[in-house]
Amino acid sequence: MTLKQTFKIAAKSILAYRSRSLLTILGIVIGIASIILVTSISAGAADLILKQVRALGGKTMVIQPGQDPKGPGDFSELFTDSIKEKDYFFLNKEKKALDLLTVAPVILETLSVQKDNNFYRANVIGTTEEMPQILDVAPESGFIFSEEDVKAKASYAVIGDEVRQKLFPDSEALGQKIKIKGKNFKVIGVFPKKGQVGFLNLDEVIFVPYTTGMSYLFGRNYFNEIILEARDEKLVPSLAEDLKGVMRSLHDIKTIDPDKDDFHISTQQEALERVGMITDILTALLLAVAAISLVVGGIGIMNIMLVSVTERTKEIGLRKALGATNSDISLQFLIEAVLLTSAGGLVGILMGGGLSFLLSVILSFFLKLEWQFIFPYTGAVVGFVVSAGIGLLFGIYPARQAAAKNPIEALRYE
Amino acid sequence: MKTKEPLIRLENLKKVYGEGDSQTTALLDVDFSINEGEFVAIMGASGSGKSTLLHILGFLDKQTSGIYYYGGKNNLHFSEPQLAALRNKELGFVFQAFHLLPKATVLENVLLPLAYSDEPESQWERLAREAISAVDLNHRVDHLAVSLSGGEKQRVAIARALVNNPSVIFADEPTGNLDSVSGKKVMEIIHKLNSLYKRTVILITHETSTAEHAERIIKIKDGRVVSDEAVKNRRAAEDDYSK
């Protein structure tokens, strides 16, 4: 019997039991769809993070409190207060000597902002006049506060586009007063609509001098981070090392042991590595979930194929009586199983692709993320091959059962 | 025929079904030979072992003991693929219970043995239509097997048995489920297969009138051969035996 004929017979019997075939492949469909969904999401997330990291520029370095997080669940950096004003002062003073272009401290919190009866929860960031430079943005009207304003703890605010729209729906914002935590701030600059820049959405921020922020808004005297810009991208690796030394001496740390540090320095390179780590974890998780659902799906296939073999005992007997060899029969059932699971794989790929696309639309529209839909071609190919493989693996036993039937006993079967 | 070796030769054939207390001896001490081109009828009461014998002769089952030579070769020495090929190409089987695929058309049913043959696919439909035409069912080619009458089903089964041009035809009570008119038509076809086309025919029946189409009648009782005689007044193909 030719392979083409065998395929035809297998396809025919699948179509003859349409609803059962559909139910049979459900496990495979779900397994493959989740592979596609998770690969697409993790590729999308990696893409998003990479975009943000790149937006900061290769020259950027960030000093953060606490040790380098050991994994995605390590939040120790959130609970340390080691980066203080004196660190910033020193780095800013030695800027030139250290080959740095800019040094900007960051202290931030989400706070409610009020203008008359309008409220908005903004990302309030205490920093210096150098921050916009690092982000490569400038107010579209008005100005950024000056170095003197920072020293003088001026109550000035530069606001993002969305903040302006929400607080001043139909009046000019510039020169007006807004209230943050009961304190009045004068709007001296308004940013143009810009969306995501690096890790923050510029439209939702309010920049205030960090000095003012520390005294009146945040109730603490340590920073979330200090952002630095190197003179040249090539200097970053050696600069990161130099900065470690500087920070250790500033913090009286005598050993050169990363485990003893109370700060860590991130560079773009490092951020990229971290993205890789997160993707790896997601992939491992995905593999575990997919493997479980596929094994379950495979057992389902085996079950249904065994039922099908029993139901078609007479047909098997007849085919053998008319000249089918054992391998003709086992191949017929094996191909049937493989066709079933590959069809399941295809449906799963389409479904997973569709769901990921939908998700990307939801994420970009409703969460205003620059989320890009990425169809995981490798995932699709792997998913298809795996689903066909499942059919092959779990089809062997039923196919053997079919082939082992004695023709006369099979013909007698009622 | 040049050689002396008969097509089929049985020595002390025995078939026992089941084990222990539920054992049934279906065949015992069966010895006979059938030559190529012969038309042999096997007769006997229900349960006497006729079908069992035919299944062993047709390589659908194996004996418990004794020897079955087919063309001089011991049937236990054929490999599984060889047996499948024999069933496919050399033997045509017409079953007591038709055994058609009910949801397939007449044409599809007759195509079935061709799918396992080495006949090129381009020839399949032509051969199947020829076989269907030989049993006079051209007008039913695309009908589903379930929708046919008993006589028509039996003729489809015969067409299916003929399609690979076998040299031996096994027919297990081909007229058993048919009325006399359909039965006559079926026997006419089988008779001509032997007299015109020189096929070896081994036919099971319990009706003497049907058996008299054959040249020779072997009678079985309780699994043993009780008589083996030539037919004196052999019927003609078109003979009306319905009375």
Ligand SMILES: Nc1ncnc2c1ncn2[C@@H]1O[C@H](COP(=O)(O)OP(=O)(O)OP(=O)(O)O)[C@@H](O)[C@H]1O
């Ligand atoms: N698969 C089997 N398992 C057990 N016993 C069987 C089996 N097949 C046949 N037998 C028994 O063997 C004996 C012979 O059966 P067989 O079918 O050969 O009879 P038969 O002559 O063809 O009868 P009928 O005219 O009713 O078709 C019977 O007693 C039957 O019950």
Ligand SMILES: [Mg+2]
């Ligand atoms: Mg019988």
